[in-house]
Amino acid sequence: MGNIRNDRRTTRWPNGVVPYSIDAAISQIGRQQIITAMAHWSNVAPVRFVEHTDENDVLIFNVSNDECFSAVGRVGGRQWVGCEFPITPVVPEGAWLAFERQGDTQVDCVFVGTDGAVYAMWTVAPGVWSSPVALTPPDVAPPGAPVALHHQVDANQLNAVFVDRNGVVNVMWVIGGGAWQGPAGLTPSDTAPPGAPVTLHHQVDANQLDAVFVDRHGVVNVMWVIGGGAWQGPAGLTPPDTAPPGAPVALHHQSGSNQLDAVFVDRNGVVSVMWVIGGGTWQGPVGLTPPNTAPPGAPVALHYQVDANQLDAVFVDGNGVVNVMWVIGGGAWQGPVGLTPPNTAPPGAPVALHHQGGPNQLDAFFVDGNGVVNVMWVVGAGAWQGPAGLTPPNAAPAGSPVGIAAHDGDLLEAVVVPANNVPLTVSVRGLQAWSVVSQIGSGFGTQAIIHELGHALGLFHEHQRPDRNSFVTYNGANVRAGKEHNFVIPPEAQPLGRYDYTSVMHYSPGAFSAPNMGPTLVPPAGGVTGNEVPGAEDAQVLGYVYGRVSAPGARLDAAFQGSDQQLTVAFTDVFGGISVMWVIGDRPWEPPVQIALPPNTAPQGASVALHHQGGINQLDAIFVDGNGVVNVMWVVGGGAWQGPVGLTPPDTAPPGAPVALHHQVDTHQLDAVFVDRNGVVNVMWVTGGGAWQGPAGLTPPDTAPPGAPVSLHYQGGTNQLDAVFVDRNGAVNVMWVVGGGAWQGPAGLTPRDTAPPGAPVALHHQVDADQLDAVFVDRNGVVSVMWVIGGGAWQGPAGLTPANTAPPGAPVTLHHQGGPNQLDAVFVDRNGVVNVMWVIGAGAWQGPAGLTPANTAPPGTPVALHYQGSANQLDALFVDGNGVVKVMWVHGGGAWQGPVAIS
Numbered sequence: 042m043g044n045i046r047n048d049r050r051t052t053r054w055p056n057g058v059v060p061y062s063i064d065a066a067i068s069q070i071g072r073q074q075i076i077t078a079m080a081h082w083s084n085v086a087p088v089r090f091v092e093h094t095d096e097n098d099v100l101i102f103n104v105s106n107d108e109c110f111s112a113v114g115r116v117g118g119r120q121w122v123g124c125e126f127p128i129t130p131v132v133p134e135g136a137w138l139a140f141e142r143q144g145d146t147q148v149d150c151v152f153v154g155t156d157g158a159v160y161a162m163w164t165v166a167p168g169v170w171s172s173p174v175a176l177t178p179p180d181v182a183p184p185g186a187p188v189a190l191h192h193q194v195d196a197n198q199l200n201a202v203f204v205d206r207n208g209v210v211n212v213m214w215v216i217g218g219g220a221w222q223g224p225a226g227l228t229p230s231d232t233a234p235p236g237a238p239v240t241l242h243h244q245v246d247a248n249q250l251d252a253v254f255v256d257r258h259g260v261v262n263v264m265w266v267i268g269g270g271a272w273q274g275p276a277g278l279t280p281p282d283t284a285p286p287g288a289p290v291a292l293h294h295q296s297g298s299n300q301l302d303a304v305f306v307d308r309n310g311v312v313s314v315m316w317v318i319g320g321g322t323w324q325g326p327v328g329l330t331p332p333n334t335a336p337p338g339a340p341v342a343l344h345y346q347v348d349a350n351q352l353d354a355v356f357v358d359g360n361g362v363v364n365v366m367w368v369i370g371g372g373a374w375q376g377p378v379g380l381t382p383p384n385t386a387p388p389g390a391p392v393a394l395h396h397q398g399g400p401n402q403l404d405a406f407f408v409d410g411n412g413v414v415n416v417m418w419v420v421g422a423g424a425w426q427g428p429a430g431l432t433p434p435n436a437a438p439a440g441s442p443v444g445i446a447a448h449d450g451d452l453l454e455a456v457v458v459p460a461n462n463v464p465l466t467v468s469v470r471g472l473q474a475w476s477v478v479s480q481i482g483s484g485f486g487t488q489a490i491i492h493e494l495g496h497a498l499g500l501f502h503e504h505q506r507p508d509r510n511s512f513v514t515y516n517g518a519n520v521r522a523g524k525e526h527n528f529v530i531p532p533e534a535q536p537l538g539r540y541d542y543t544s545v546m547h548y549s550p551g552a553f554s555a556p557n558m559g560p561t562l563v564p565p566a567g568g569v570t571g572n573e574v575p576g577a578e579d580a581q582v583l584g585y586v587y588g589r590v591s592a593p594g595a596r597l598d599a600a601f602q603g604s605d606q607q608l609t610v611a612f613t614d615v616f617g618g619i620s621v622m623w624v625i626g627d628r629p630w631e632p633p634v635q636i637a638l639p640p641n642t643a644p645q646g647a648s649v650a651l652h653h654q655g656g657i658n659q660l661d662a663i664f665v666d667g668n669g670v671v672n673v674m675w676v677v678g679g680g681a682w683q684g685p686v687g688l689t690p691p692d693t694a695p696p697g698a699p700v701a702l703h704h705q706v707d708t709h710q711l712d713a714v715f716v717d718r719n720g721v722v723n724v725m726w727v728t729g730g731g732a733w734q735g736p737a738g739l740t741p742p743d744t745a746p747p748g749a750p751v752s753l754h755y756q757g758g759t760n761q762l763d764a765v766f767v768d769r770n771g772a773v774n775v776m777w778v779v780g781g782g783a784w785q786g787p788a789g790l791t792p793r794d795t796a797p798p799g800a801p802v803a804l805h806h807q808v809d810a811d812q813l814d815a816v817f818v819d820r821n822g823v824v825s826v827m828w829v830i831g832g833g834a835w836q837g838p839a840g841l842t843p844a845n846t847a848p849p850g851a852p853v854t855l856h857h858q859g860g861p862n863q864l865d866a867v868f869v870d871r872n873g874v875v876n877v878m879w880v881i882g883a884g885a886w887q888g889p890a891g892l893t894p895a896n897t898a899p900p901g902t903p904v905a906l907h908y909q910g911s912a913n914q915l916d917a918l919f920v921d922g923n924g925v926v927k928v929m930w931v932h933g934g935g936a937w938q939g940p941v942a943i944s
Contacts, residue, residue, distance in 0.1 A: 043537040043546075043581075044500065045534075045535050045585070046501070049499055050629065052115050053499050054098070054115050059088060059089065061079070061099065062092070062099055062101045062102070063075055067102060067103070075102055075490055078490035078491040085577075085580035086580050086589075087583075087588065098115055100122055102122050103122070109123060109493050111497045113497075113499060113501055113531075114499040115497075115499075122493050122494070130462030131154035131160060131173055132152055132155070132462050133153070133185035134185075134441075135458055136152050136185035137186070137444070138444030138456055138458070138464065139151045139188045139444065140445060140456075141190035141191065142196065142199075144196060144556075145196070145557070145559070146554060146558070147163050147164070147557055148164050148165075148448055149163045149190070150163065150456075151201050152188060153183065153186045154173070154175070155184050157179050157180040157182055158178060158180075159177045159181055160173040160174060161174055161176055164551075165558075176213060177213075177224060180206060181205050181206065182235070182236060183236035185236075187203065187236070189201070189203070189238070189239045193269070194247050194248060194268055197217055198216050199214065199215050203236075204287075208231040208232050208233050208237075210254065211227065217557060218556045227272045232256055233254050233286075234286050237255065237256075238287070238290075239253070240254070242292035242293065242294075244301050244320070246298060249267050250265065251265045251292070251301070255283075255285070255305070259284050260277040261290060261326070262278065263276055279326060284308055285308050285337050287338070288306065288338030289341075289391075290303050290304070291341045291354070296350060296352070296371055299318060301317050302343065306336070306356070307337065309332040309337065312329045312335060312354070312366065312377070313328050314329055314374065330366075330377060334359070335358045335359060335388075339389035340391040340392070342354070344403060345400070346403050346422070347401060347421055348400060353365055357386045357388060357389055357390045357407065358377070361384040362379040362381055364376065364378060365377065366378075380425045385409060386407050386410065386415075387439050387440035389440070390408065390441075391407065391443070393406045393407070393444070397453055398451050398453075398472040399471075405417040406443040406445065406455050407440075408437045408441050409428070409430075410439045410440070411434045412437055413430045413433070413434050413436060414431045414443060414457055415427065415428035415431065416475075417429075431467045431475050432457075432478050433478070437465070438459075441457060441458070442457075443455050443457055444464075454466045454468045455467050465479070466479055467479075476573050488545075488573045492546065499583070500582065500583065502548065503546045503547035504562055504570075507530055508536055508540065509530065512540040513562050513564050514563040515562060516559060516561055516562070517561075520553055520554070520555065521556075535634065536635075537582055537618075538581070538618060538638060538639055539616070542570050543570070543572050543578075544576065544578065544579050545573070545579050546579065547570045547572070548562055550562050550563060550570060581615050584615065585615060585633070588923075588925040588926070588942055589924040590615060590920075590924060590926060590944045591613065591614050591620075591926065593898075593902075593923065593924050594919075595612055595613065595645070595646035595920045596699070596905075597612045598610070598611055599916070600907065601653075601907075602660045602678075602679070603660075603679045605657075605910065605911065606625055607624070608910075608916070609623045610623065611651050611662050612646075612926070613642075614633065614645075615645060617642050617643055617667065619649060619674065620636065622634070622926065624909060626910055627909075627910065637684070637685050642667065643665065644696050644697040646697070646920075647696070647698075648697065648698070648699035648700065648750075650699065650700045650702045651702070652711060653708070653711075654711045655709070659677050659730075660675065661673055661711065663702060663713050664685075664697075665693075666687070667696045668696065669694050669695060670688070670693060671689040671715070671736070672685035672687050672688065673685065674686075689736055692718060693718070694748060695747050700714070701715070703762060705726065709728060710728045711727050712724055712762065713725040713733075713735075714764050715748075716744075716745045716746070716766070719742040720744050721738040721744060722751065723737060723738050724737055740787060744774075745768050745769055745798070746769050746799035749767065750799070751766045752764070752801070752804045752815075754806075755806075755810065756777065756829060757810060757811065757829075759810075763776070763804065763813065765802045766799075767817070771797060771798050771820065773802060774787040774788060774789050775788055775790055790827060791827075795819055795820070796817050796819045797849050802817045804855070807864050807883070808882055809861060811831055812829070812883075813828065813829050814826055815827040815837075817853060818847045818849060820849045821845070821849065823846060824878065825840050826838060847869070847900075847901065852904075853866050853867070854867050854868070854905060856907065857915075858931060858934070859913065859932075860912050863881050864880050865877055865878070865879045865906070866886075866888075868889075868904065869897070869898045869900060870891070870900065872895045873896040873899060873900050873922070874893055874894070875891070875892045875940070876891055877889065892937045896922065897921060897927075898920070898922060899921075902919050903919065905919070913932055914930055914931070914932050915930065915931050916929070919940075921940075927940035927944075928941055
């Protein structure tokens with residue numbers, strides 16, 4: 042689920058408040074994306090971003106020099122977050138962008154920049170788009186002129202064809218992962234209007250590549266190259282004035298690869314088709330529509346609807362209606378059929394077609410009159426749907442072209458160029474929802490900023506977890522030089538919960554892959570990595586970093602570890618793992634560390650019991666996991682926790698059931714007592730450093746509610762151990778064992794319905810070992826006490842408070858305050874107030890006294906009590922309504938202080 046710092050006490054932002062500043066050089070859209078990214082985190086986790094005033098520590102968003110970056114956690118002082126590449130906005134507003142694969146994993150984008158140079162930018166499988174690189178000198182072609190991309194024979198050579206500013210048809214090419222070559226002029230000057238579009242397509246198979254364009258006389262022309270040979274032509278296919286000079290021509294196979302169609306709108310507004318079969322001669326043109334169907338020279342988009350049996354032609358007519366025509370197999374063209382109301386798009390606006398999520402859905406993209414990128418779609422042979430807007434208004438000039446980039450993993454990007462000359466993209470993976478708008482080629486996208494903010498807030502990459510090699514294959518040889526640090530496992534990394542492939546902190550497979558190399562990270566077959574926004578598990582992880590570590594009102598246990606200088610607290614965290622936190626002497630509390638990872642470790646908020654095994658040097662933690670298995674973990678001295686180790690078969694006890702721990706006679710035998718899923722009270726035991734034994738049933742079935750808590754304590758000295766619980770009829774019961782003998786009981790101590798069935802009972806000596814007190818909340822919400830002196834009979838119960846003081850059956854915790862002369866009882870009342878009651882010596886109980894405001898914790902929340910360091914300071918620990926661990930404390934006989942958040 043996450044990968045966090047193990048030193049986060051000093052590296053998280055105090056109280057989750059993050060001051061920030063945005064560099065003045067960042068564009069307005071960049072500023073809005075920063076604000077949006079911050080909201081994605083603050084809406085799901087306990088963090089808050091505030092504009093910087095005079096704080097010493099501040100996040101500063103600035104323009105990076107290479108890649109998006111951020112330190113992990115708070116480092117102090119001015120802390121930089123870089124999320125924008127240092128590129129000059131070189132893409133003309135509304136420019137044509139051509140996308141095609143170069144090799145197996147690289148997608149190239151080629152365009153003519155604002156200075157008339159041909160540029161290329163690229164991304165790998167997919168990763169971060171590179172900065173644009175000029176392939177030619179300036180003034181080679183008109184700014185924004187279309188460039189056609191296509192493989193010449195196979196994927197090893199990619200050609201780029203365009204018409205320069207002198208009307209010369211030019212070709213550039215790149216072989217494998219090498220450098221682009223050219224441009225080489227293929228025709229005389231004035232062959233075509235400067236910047237006229239050229240369309241590329243294989244004629245029959247991959248051995249012949251055709252280039253089709255309309256020259257300056259309105260003649261449809263074809264050029265071709267066979268295999269790796271020289272380009273031939275141009276050859277005129279029509280009379281002059283067939284189409285407006287420079288009109289676009291769409292090329293696509295009709296019903297297989299043996300017939301290539303060329304579709305265009307002639308000078309009379311007639312949608313026309315030409316075709317060539319096999320290696321024969323071109324035929325046509327044949328008009329398919331009446332005159333004035335579309336503006337003369339309007340672009341037409343061609344694509345198979347589902348498979349090669351139906352070819353669709355989509356265009357915007359003179360009334361701004363998006364139209365479709367189609368041909369099935371070798372039959373006659375049908376249509377056009379209007380798909381939208383008039384004025385949906387500017388007349389003659391270009392439409393881009395591409396399959397989404399596989400061949401069963403075809404999408405059509407265009408920019409409407411308000412500058413909104415729209416999508417329409419058809420599933421299978423069904424009816425066209427939409428249009429649906431994908432961007433805000435003014436994302437691009439009205440009627441400007443939409444470029445489509447298809448990546449591995451069914452990721453589709455629709456790209457346009459707004460007025461700031463930096464392309465905008467919206468993307469979709471498979472048939473999921475479309476993403477938010479982000480910039481391409483600048484690094485400044487909402488997704489990138491969300492990711493970098495995750496770092497700044499304290500999260501490492503998910504794929505930098507110490508256990509990552511168990512979940513993904515890391516191909517270090519494929520990593521781009523200088524980017525290896527993004528994959529190194531940091532020594533301070535602490536994995537949290539299960540591995541989360543869909544974390545926003547996980548790279549995609551091709552991230553930072555070297556050109557024409559394979560993926561850097563390979564998930565299991567069919568797996569997808571990364572995300573665009575924080576998922577539920579990302580939110581839980583960041584919540585854990587900033588204190589929301591367990592279920593609201595969860596049970597804690599506390600014990601000294603190794604010596605009385607270290608107090609350790611254990612609990613089941615929000616992930617179902619086991620976490621511990623600790624304090625040494627009077628130092629600050631260390632934040633939680635997960636010592637047992639899910640899945641199925643334990644249910645959220647499940648009880649974890651702590652007790653020493655043998656002497657103080659070994660501390661055991663016992664819990665019932667999600668499969669009903671009783672588990673043990675242990676730590677020796679100040680070492681590392683070990684386990685968990687299952688001690689019983691599955692379904693022994695209800696998942697998360699509490700287990701009580703206590704030495705039976707002396708420190709040589711440790712007993713663990715719990716109620717199994719059949720309502721039987723069971724005991725397990727370990728002698729010295731040996732193996733755990735049991736469980737052994739001590740009672741008939743249905744003695745107590747399954748999973749009911751049992752309390753253990755010595756009665757009258759260390760020779761008799763008592764076990765007290767409330768049975769299924771609401772009677773308080775006691776069982777006991779003397780020395781190393783057999784357990785006896787249970788014996789009912791109260792009438793039925795004294796307390797809710799399974800209610801917890803707290804046990805503790807009142808002053809010394811001679812009197813043992815049992816405190817519980819009865820079915821009327823009255824805090825009640827029972828007691829036994831020496832080996833005598835139990836007395837009570839006696840009510841200590843009015844009715845409705847606490848929720849019926851709420852837990853009460855007992856501990857001496859400042860020495861053995863004062864016994865405190867702490868509980869959370871029905872208003873969420875932490876209360877204390879106390880008795881001095883053999884006197885009368887006093888209180889309750891409220892220690893906190895209302896709603897400090899959920900009503901009936903359990904409170905753990907333990908000395909910190911010595912008997913002079915008593916700590917009370919609980920989990921509040923937000924899942925935050927808090928501590929209160931009292932020195933000697935003084936006043937209680939707190940609560941203070943410590944997780």
